[in-house]
Amino acid sequence: KMLRAVQIPKIITRLQKNLDYCIQITMKESQVSILIMFLCSVLIVVWSSAGWNALRLEENAYDSIYWAFTTLTTVGYGDLTPVNYRETLYALFVGAIGATFSAAIIANVTSFFHDVEISEDNTDHKLNCVVYFMERQNSSAENIKTIEDYFEYIEREQEGINEELLLNKAVPDHIKANILIHITHTMVTN
Incomplete structure (x- = not known):
C-alpha cells in the first residue's frame, strides 16, 4: 500500500499530461x-x-427549410418531393452535399475518439507499431504471429501492464528491494 502512495504524484503527472493532450x-x-x-x-x-x-413558388419558407434540413441530413421523409426534372436535379445535388457534410461530421467525431485511444501506453498501438516495423523488415509470418500472440497474452493476463517493468522504471532501488522481499516472502519461508 505504501508503494501506491509513493506513485500518486507520478500518476497525477501522467494524468495531467493525458488531460492536456485530450483538451488540445x-x-x-x-x-x-x-x-x-x-x-x-x-x-x-x-x-x-x-x-x-x-x-x-406555392411553398412557404418553413417547408423549404424543412425540406433542406431533411435532405441535408439524408433523412428525406418523402413528404416533400421534386416534381419536375430541374427540381429532381437540384434535390440530387443537395442530397449529395448533405451526405458529404454528414459524413464529415461523423468522421470528425470518430477521429476525436480514435486520437484519444492512440497513445504510447496503449498495448494495441504498440502491437501495431511492432508489426508494421517487422513487416517493413520482411520478417517471417511466424515471427509476426509470435509477437501478436505475446501481445495478446499481455493484454489478457496482465491487462496491458507489465508490472515488473513498471516497478523497475518507477521505483527507487531501496524501495524495490523491500517490495521484492515482500513478494517472495511466502515462497522463501515455505
Missing part, C-alpha cells in the same frame, strides 16, 4: 465541428431561400 484534441475538433455546423447552417438558409422557393 478537443479544442481542435471543436473548432472544425463548429465551422462545419456554421457552413451547414448557411447552406440550409441559402438553399431553402434561393433554390427551393424559386422552383416552387
Whole structure:
C-alpha cells in the first residue's frame, strides 16, 4: 500500500499530461465541428431561400427549410418531393452535399475518439507499431504471429501492464528491494 502512495504524484503527472493532450484534441475538433455546423447552417438558409422557393413558388419558407434540413441530413421523409426534372436535379445535388457534410461530421467525431485511444501506453498501438516495423523488415509470418500472440497474452493476463517493468522504471532501488522481499516472502519461508 505504501508503494501506491509513493506513485500518486507520478500518476497525477501522467494524468495531467493525458488531460492536456485530450483538451488540445478537443479544442481542435471543436473548432472544425463548429465551422462545419456554421457552413451547414448557411447552406440550409441559402438553399431553402434561393433554390427551393424559386422552383416552387406555392411553398412557404418553413417547408423549404424543412425540406433542406431533411435532405441535408439524408433523412428525406418523402413528404416533400421534386416534381419536375430541374427540381429532381437540384434535390440530387443537395442530397449529395448533405451526405458529404454528414459524413464529415461523423468522421470528425470518430477521429476525436480514435486520437484519444492512440497513445504510447496503449498495448494495441504498440502491437501495431511492432508489426508494421517487422513487416517493413520482411520478417517471417511466424515471427509476426509470435509477437501478436505475446501481445495478446499481455493484454489478457496482465491487462496491458507489465508490472515488473513498471516497478523497475518507477521505483527507487531501496524501495524495490523491500517490495521484492515482500513478494517472495511466502515462497522463501515455505
